[in-house]
Amino acid sequence: MGILAILIWVRDRTKRVTCLRIFIQAASVPLIFLGLIVGPFGLPQYPQVGNAPRDIVIGTEIFGRPFPDGLSVPVLACWYPSGRTVTCPVWQMQAYLYPFWETGVGFGWGIIYTTTGLERLAIVFGLVILMALLLGRAFCGWICPFGFYMDLLSYIRRAFRRPYRKLPDKVNVALRQLRYVIIAVFMILSVILGSQAIFGVQLVSGTEKGGYLYSYASAPYCQVCPMRPLCVLCEVAIGAMNSTFVFSHTKGLFYEAGYYITSINMAVLVFATISALAYRRLWCRICPLGALTGLFSRFSPFKKASFLRLEKDKEKCTKCGICKRVCPPQIREVYEKEGGDVTTSACILCLRCIEMCPYEDCLKVTLAGKTMFKSRNWLESS
C-alpha cells in the first residue's frame, strides 16, 4: 500500500525510486525484527543467548532439512539480538564450523541440530549463492538495515546542509580490494579458532567448550562487526534485552568484552557512524558480506549467471558525469565503461544513477533480461 502511495504521490522522477527504496528499507527493519513487534511480550528478560523466545524465525526447514537458525539472507540481519526472523549468513558460516560442526545442542532455547555442520554450511552457502544470483547486491541497497542506518545518517547530514565528502579514487579502489581480504581473514580465523571441526582438537587454548574464549571463538567476525552493537544497543534502549547481561563482561586478553558486545564492536560502530556522516555508504564499500554477495557481479563466469544486471547504451551516453557524481559508494565503472554490461561488485543497486540519468533508455537495470527500470528524460515530469 505504501509502495503504491509513493508511486502515485512522488512526481519528481529524480526522487521516486529513492523514496521507494527508503520506504522498503524502513519496512524491512520491522520485518527483520518482527518478534519485537508481534510478541510474545512480558517475558522475563533473562540473560539468554541464541534464539530468544521472541524470535519468529522463518525458514526453519529447508527442503525438508531442519535449519533451526532461520533463513540466511545476505544482509547484516544480526543473529545476536532477539525478535529476529532471519539470520546473518556470516554468523552461520562461522558458527557451523565451530562449535556446531556436529549434531547436538546449539546455543539457546532448546536448539538441537539434527544435521551435520557440513550440511548446514552447504545450505547457508546455497541460499546465499541463490540470492546473490537472483538479486545480487540489491539486498544491500534495498533491505540491509545497516545500509538503512547509513542512509539515515546521510539524511541527518543533509538536514544540516553539510556537503558530503568524496574519498580519493585510489583509496576507494583500495577499500574495495580490502573487503575481500577482510572476509578471507575472518574465515581463516574462524577455521583456526574452530579447528576442532577439521583437526579434531582446538589449536588455540581457551577456545574449547567452557574456556573463556569459547563464545568469541564461535564467531570471530561478529566481535568486530558494527551491526551487532547497533542492534543490541537499540534493543537495550527499548527494553527488549537485559542491559545487565549485555554489559556484564569478562576482561579478556586485550579487550573488554561481553557476550553481546565487545569494545572493538563499539569502536567499529562509532567509526562507521562518523564516517557515514561524511562519506556516503562508507561501510558498504568494505562490508565483507557485500564482498561475498558481490562475487557474482565480479568474476566473469559468475557474472554471466547473475540475473540482475546494469546495462548502458553506448550511443545514448553523453558522458555528462551525473551517474558518477550521484553514486553513493563512488563507483566509476558505470561512467567509464563505454557500454553494455556495467554491473560491478561494489554496486549496491540503489539505482540512483539510473534515476538521475537524463537521457532516455541510456541506463537500465534488467532482471533475467527483462528491463525493470530505465533512465528517463526526468525533465518531462516537472
Place this chain on the structure above:
Amino acid sequence: MIVAGIDMGVQNIKIVILHDREVIAKSIIPSGFEPRRAAEKAFEEALKEAKLSLKEIQHVTATGTGVEMAPYADSTISMIAADAKAGVFLYPSARTIIDVGAEESRVVVCDEKGTVLEFAINERCAAGSGAFLEAMARALEVRLEEMGALSLEAKGTVSINATCVIFGETDVVSLIHKREPKHEIARAIYDALADRITSIAHRVSIRPEVILVGGVAKDLGFTAALKRKLETEIFVPENPEYAGALGAALHAMNKAGGR
C-alpha cells in the same frame, strides 16, 4: 522514344539527341554572352542533323552551370547525376566518373544503375579545371591543342606549384627563364592539374572502373598525367565533352517513360 539533353556549360553549350538509347545527333556551340540564344542555335543545328523538328522531341532535360537559362527544358538534373548516368551508359562497368570541365571538376562514385553514391567538387577555384590549362598554355606560349602532344615527350624532370593559377603562372615563367625544355614544363603543367584532380578524388572512395569525361579528357597529355597520379587505368570515351548532355538525355528518357 526521342529525347534531348542540354548541357549549359560555362564555355560551351552541348546538345545530345537520343532515339531509343542511340545518339542520333549532337552539337556544340560556345556560350558567349547570351547562353540562351546560343543554346537555341545549338538545338537548331542538332535538330537539323537528326532531321527532326522540336515537336518530335518528347522530353528535354537540362543540366550544367547555366541550367536556369536553358530553353525548352522540361526538367533539370545536376551535373553530378548526369555524369553518373552517362558514365554507366558508355561503360557499364564504370563506377567512378571524373569530369574535368572548363571551370569546375567533379568526381562521382555511382552504382551499376548510375545512382550517385558519393561525389566531390573542386573547391571554388579554377586551378583544378580546364581554365588552368588555358592560362598555363598562354604562359608557355604554346597552343593548348599542341601542349598535350608536347608533354608526352617529357620525362618529368620539373614540377610546378598547383595550388593557385597565379602561382602556377609565376612558376612557368621562372622555369622558362631557367631554360627548362618546353616539353618538360608542359608535362609539369599536366602533372599539377592531375595532382589537383587526384586530391579531389581521394575525398571519396573511388572504385574501378574509372572513366574520364569533360572537355579536358580529349587532351592526351592530361589523361597520361592522370593515369600516372591516380595509379589506375582510366577509360576515356569518344566525345567525352558530351557526357553531361548525354546524361541529361538519358534522364529525359527515364522521365518520358522509356527505359
Place this chain on the structure above:
Amino acid sequence: MMMEKKYGVEVSQKEAEEIKSTIRTAYTRLIAEYIERMKKGWPNRPKVMDYFYEIADFKTREKELIEAKKEGKKVIGYTCMLAPIELILAADAIPVRVSSGWYDPAKIGNRVVPVEVCPVVRSTIGVALVGLSPFLELSDVLITPLTCDGMTKLSEIVGDYKPVWTICPPRLKSMDQAQAFWREQLIKLKEEIERFTGVKITANRLKSAIKLTHRATRTFRRLQNLRKGRPVIMGRDAMLVNQTAMWDDLERWSMKAEELCMELERRAKENVWACSPNAPRVMITGTPIIWPDNWKLPNLIEEAKPQGVIVADELCSGDRFLYDPVGVDEGTMDDLLDAIAERYLLPSTCPCFTSEKGNEDRVNWLVNRVKEWNVGGVIYYVYRGCMLYAMEYMRIKKALDQLNVPVYYLDTDYTREDVGQIKTRVEAFLEMLEARVEI
C-alpha cells in the same frame, strides 16, 4: 576605457557611424527578407512563430535590455555556450550571446587580423570595432571561454572594448585534475559575478536559476523530439526558435516554445506536415550557424529542388545549446557548483576537446541523432580557417560511413559570393539523397 588598446586599430567615430548606419539598414532589409522567405517556405505555420520572428530582428530585445539596464540590472554577454548561464541568472543579471552572425563586419575585422582567421571571430571583432551589435554594446562585461585558438585571441582583442572574464576549459576533460581545474575557475567566476552585480549567489538563487534552465531544456528537447518523425516544422524555423533562446528572456521563450510544441504535437496527430514527408532529411554538423546571414545554407537546403528538410543539427548554435540539464543531487552549494561545472564541460561535443578515443562524445551524439531522427544525409559545415572542425571530418565520416549515411564536406566563409556554388553542391546532394530513398 583609458587603457591603451592592445590591438591598436582605431576606427574614427565618423567612419564608425557611417558603417553602422549602412550596415544596419542593410540588415534590417536582410532580416526581413529572410523571414519572408521562411514564411513563404512554410505557409501553414502556427501563429506563435510570429513571436519568434519578432525576437529574431533583435529590436524588441534590445529595447528590453535598455530598460533593464536603466533599472540597474547588469547584462553579461558570452561568446561561447560553455559559459554557465545559471550563474548569470542567479545573480539577477541577463545573459546574452554575442557571437556575430553578420557577414559585412568580417571585412572590418580584416583590419585587425588576417583573412585566414575564423570568420566568426573576424566578424565579432568588426562588430566590436564599429559598435554594431546591440547586444555587445549593451553588455557590461563578457565571459569568454577559451575553447579554440580563435576564441582565445578574440578574448584579448574584444578585451580592448569590453571587460572580459576568461575561463579556460581543459581539452582533456576526462581527467580528474581537469574537472577540478574547471570547477575552480567557475567558483572564481561566480565570485566575480557576485562582486560585479552586488548580488550574493546563494544556493536558493542557484536552484531557481537551474529550475529556469530546466524548463527551457525540457521545452528545447521536446521541440527537437518533434522533428524525429515526419516534418511538422521546417528546419529553418526550428533552428531560429533554437537560436532565439540565446538572447531572449528564457522564461518567456520557454512559454512560447511550449505553445509551439503543443501546436506541433496536435499537427503530428492530425498529419499536418510542413513539407512533403518524402523530402530528404538532412542534418548539419560543424561550425556555428548564427542568424541572420548564415541562414544562407539552411535557405538553400529548404528552397532547393528537390526540397530538403533539416531535421537535426549538431551545432553549438542549435540543437546542442540547451540539450543537457544540470543534475542536482543534494542541493548544497558544493553539489550545485559540481553539477553546473560538469554539465557544461563533460557532455560537450566541441572538437576543441580530445580523448583517447578521439572525441567519441561527438561521434556517439551524431550516431544517436542519425538513428533516432532518421537522417538521410549529413552536411559537414566548416568555415575556412577552422582547424578543429576541418580536421575532425575524417573521423566523423568514417563513423557515419558505417551507418551508410552520406556525408558532404561543405566549406564556406562569411561571404555571399559563393551562394551559386553552394547551391550546385546542395542540389546535387539532395538529388542524391532522393535517389537513394527511392531504391
